Amino acid sequence: MKRRWLTGRILSSLGVLAAVLVLNFLLFRIMPGDPVSTIIDPNFSPEAKAHLRALYGLDKPLVQQFFIYIRQMLTFRFGLSFLSGKPVWDELLSRLPGTLALMASSMVFSSVLGIWLGVKAALNRGKFIERLVLRAGAITASFPGFFVQLVLLMLFAREFPLFPLRGSVSVPPPDGGLTLTLDYVWHLALPVFSLTLMGFGGWALYVRNLMVRALGEDFVLMARARGLSESRVVYGHAFRTILPPILTILLMSVPGLVSGAVITESVFSLHGVGTFLLEAVSGHDYPAAGAAFYLLALMTVVSNFFADLVYGMVDPRVRIEGENR
Amino acid sequence: MSSFLKRKSVIAFIVICLAAIFAPLLLPGEPSRVVGAPFARPLWWNLRLPANEEFYCDERGLAFDWDKLPPSVFTLTGRVTADPEETVEVVWVTPKNEFTLATLSGQSEYWLNLDARDMLFKQKLGLPLIGSGASRLFPSQGSYQLRLDGVDSANLELSLPGGRTGLLGTDQRGRDVFTLLMYGIRTSLIVGISATVIACVLGLAFGLAAGYIGGLTDALIMRAVDVLLSIPTLPILMVLAGIWGKGLWQLVFILSIFSWMGTARSVRSLVLTVRESPWVEGLKALGAKRSYILWRHLVPETAPIMLANLALGVPGAILSEAGLAFLGLSDPRLISWGRMLHEAQSFGAFTEGAWWLLLPPGLGIVILCLIFLDMGRWLEEKIDPRLGGGGDD
Numbered sequence: 001m002k003r004r005w006l007t008g009r010i011l012s013s014l015g016v017l018a019a020v021l022v023l024n025f026l027l028f029r030i031m032p033g034d035p036v037s038t039i040i041d042p043n044f045s046p047e048a049k050a051h052l053r054a055l056y057g058l059d060k061p062l063v064q065q066f067f068i069y070i071r072q073m074l075t076f077r078f079g080l081s082f083l084s085g086k087p088v089w090d091e092l093l094s095r096l097p098g099t100l101a102l103m104a105s106s107m108v109f110s111s112v113l114g115i116w117l118g119v120k121a122a123l124n125r126g127k128f129i130e131r132l133v134l135r136a137g138a139i140t141a142s143f144p145g146f147f148v149q150l151v152l153l154m155l156f157a158r159e160f161p162l163f164p165l166r167g168s169v170s171v172p173p174p175d176g177g178l179t180l181t182l183d184y185v186w187h188l189a190l191p192v193f194s195l196t197l198m199g200f201g202g203w204a205l206y207v208r209n210l211m212v213r214a215l216g217e218d219f220v221l222m223a224r225a226r227g228l229s230e231s232r233v234v235y236g237h238a239f240r241t242i243l244p245p246i247l248t249i250l251l252m253s254v255p256g257l258v259s260g261a262v263i264t265e266s267v268f269s270l271h272g273v274g275t276f277l278l279e280a281v282s283g284h285d286y287p288a289a290g291a292a293f294y295l296l297a298l299m300t301v302v303s304n305f306f307a308d309l310v311y312g313m314v315d316p317r318v319r320i321e322g323e324n325r
Numbered sequence: 326m327s328s329f330l331k332r333k334s335v336i337a338f339i340v341i342c343l344a345a346i347f348a349p350l351l352l353p354g355e356p357s358r359v360v361g362a363p364f365a366r367p368l369w370w371n372l373r374l375p376a377n378e379e380f381y382c383d384e385r386g387l388a389f390d391w392d393k394l395p396p397s398v399f400t401l402t403g404r405v406t407a408d409p410e411e412t413v414e415v416v417w418v419t420p421k422n423e424f425t426l427a428t429l430s431g432q433s434e435y436w437l438n439l440d441a442r443d444m445l446f447k448q449k450l451g452l453p454l455i456g457s458g459a460s461r462l463f464p465s466q467g468s469y470q471l472r473l474d475g476v477d478s479a480n481l482e483l484s485l486p487g488g489r490t491g492l493l494g495t496d497q498r499g500r501d502v503f504t505l506l507m508y509g510i511r512t513s514l515i516v517g518i519s520a521t522v523i524a525c526v527l528g529l530a531f532g533l534a535a536g537y538i539g540g541l542t543d544a545l546i547m548r549a550v551d552v553l554l555s556i557p558t559l560p561i562l563m564v565l566a567g568i569w570g571k572g573l574w575q576l577v578f579i580l581s582i583f584s585w586m587g588t589a590r591s592v593r594s595l596v597l598t599v600r601e602s603p604w605v606e607g608l609k610a611l612g613a614k615r616s617y618i619l620w621r622h623l624v625p626e627t628a629p630i631m632l633a634n635l636a637l638g639v640p641g642a643i644l645s646e647a648g649l650a651f652l653g654l655s656d657p658r659l660i661s662w663g664r665m666l667h668e669a670q671s672f673g674a675f676t677e678g679a680w681w682l683l684l685p686p687g688l689g690i691v692i693l694c695l696i697f698l699d700m701g702r703w704l705e706e707k708i709d710p711r712l713g714g715g716g717d718d
């Protein structure tokens with residue numbers, strides 16, 4: 001039973017991955033003009049042009065190009081960047097930890113804060129904290145994240161210079177493991193804070209709605225009637241039933257988180273995959289842009305898959321549902 | 326309907342639309358026109374700062390009193406005629422000292438073009454090369470004088486763009502921020518509304534197809550929805566904007582093909598319930614054609630959802646457009662709020678502490694989004710009274 005469900009999830013993730021690969025391939029092949037026009041000077045001799053096209057494999061038929069491309073993507077051999085001439089994968093690999101750290105920490109902080117506030121709001125209906133949660137959820141949805149980040153930068157990096165204005169690490173980087181780590185944390189503090197600020201509202205609103213419904217259920221009344229302590233009723237009974245939907249929202253928040261990380265890295269000039277993507281797109285370095293996009297999509301697919309797995313473990317109903325599919 | 330018109334967000338929306346239409350007609354000049362010094366503060370911000378001052382000067386010279394902080398720029402341009410035998414001296418007399426701005430001889434006509442930002446000019450006057458030359462030419466409050474020695478006639482213009490201009494100051498190129506802000510409304514509204522309309526039409530088409538035809542079509546469309554929903558949108562929008570150009574309509578197109586999924590889902594689920602309802606069954610029994618049922622009964626049935634989706638979708642499109650423009654992936658000639666924020670970040674608004682470049686476009690985006698969210702929520706409540714208002718669940 002469980003194995004069938006697992007295969008289904010793996011197949012579905014592979015399906016999304018295949019769609020991403022095809023989309024990525026098509027994007028760069030159907031664009032107007034020549035993919036190598038940025039590196040080929042119109043004044044080059046026809047032989048030189050042909051040589052360059054052969055170097056990038058653009059002289060082969062489209063179907064063959066597609067299979068070569070698939071092999072490259074699956075083995076992470078993205079070739080050389082048009083702009084820097086360095087291997088794209090090395091560059092991406094050096095940037096991946098920064099992006100992952102930003103995404104993971106902001107996800108943890110915003111979800112923990114949001115869940116805590118959401119539960120509090122559900123327990124204190126009509127009080128200040130509930131109004132705060134309801135407002136925060138609506139308002140954060142209409143604030144552009146980068147605007148909030150710019151304001152934070154102006155306040156806490158310029159007016160009151162508590163945090164650095166840009167970069168992932170001081171220049172030159174400080175010596176010693178601990179100081180270096182602290183320096184990274186110091187540079188990451190404001191970006192993570194801003195993403196948490198933008199993210200907790202949605203979580204809180206969602207958890208509050210789920211929790212309000214859960215607290216109205218009969219089994220909560222029953223638990224109360226049995227004289228269980230309030231915290232036991234809330235966290236041991238009501239909260240446990242809303243755990244699966246919380247994991248769903250965790251799953252659904254990943255694509256948005258990637259988008260948020262990309263723009264955050266640009267605002268704070270962090271060394272990450274997002275800034276790499278932006279530089280590649282602005283510099284018409286399409287192989288590099290394609291690789292960065294692929295990596296970001298891959299991150300989403302993988303985290304979705306893991307969220308699915310955890311969901312399956314938490315909610316026994318999932319298995320039955322999977323069986324019926 | 327009357328309650329709709331009384332809603333504050335609707336009034337605000339009408340005001341904003343009017344501003345978008347009429348402001349470009351009412352505001353003087355093109356938005357790209359330079360109206361003052363770069364990074365000039367808003368007029369009302371600090372009254373001690375000088376506003377823009379211009380003086381005309383003939384052969385008798387010029388004298389005036391100055392009681393403000395120094396201006397940000399000092400330029401003297403125009404024509405001077407004199408006897409070729411005579412030496413002409415242009416002298417700037419401040420309350421503390423004198424500067425000989427120019428010494429000319431040997432011609433009967435001279436064209437002056439002096440700028441206190443010019444390195445050679447600063448060097449000649451012995452001013453420090455770094456920093457504003459204008460502040461050295463205005464060392465204190467008091468009476469100032471421009472003296473022309475040995476000229477026959479002069480037609481000079483002394484231009485002193487001050488530290489404050491316009492309602493919301495100026496940007497790094499000296500353009501008026503208020504004018505830019507007003508022109509920016511248009512871009513946000515056009516992109517936000519048209520991208521959402523296209524996305525809604527796409528969503529309606531796919532939702533109807535999936536729900537009504539069912540089978541393989543349904544499976545394919547819903548699979549595509551799942552895939553598109555699980556791909557991060559911003560990276561793909563960035564790549565598309567980079568490849569397909571950055572114009573307004575390209576942006577609209579790109580945004581709309583990645584935001585129809587939600588509408589398709591809700592239309593599909595509505596069609597699935599309506600399709601099985603007794604009256605559709607009845608129509609079928611009466612021999613109604615499939616297309617007739619679809620167009621005359623199912624499509625009107627989706628109208629309320631479509632309206633709410635339209636209003637609720639606009640903020641997303643506005644935010645995406647602003648995000649792309651902020652990343653510099655929009656046409657530089659197209660004035661938009663995102664572009665203003667991009668320029669604020671790229672061209673040193675931070676080192677200047679230029680909050681007036683940051684807050685107006687950012688808050689503009691926020692307000693516009695809140696307006697659409699509020700209208701959308703109102704429509705949703707009308708459609709589904711169970712949702713109730715705000716806190717009382």
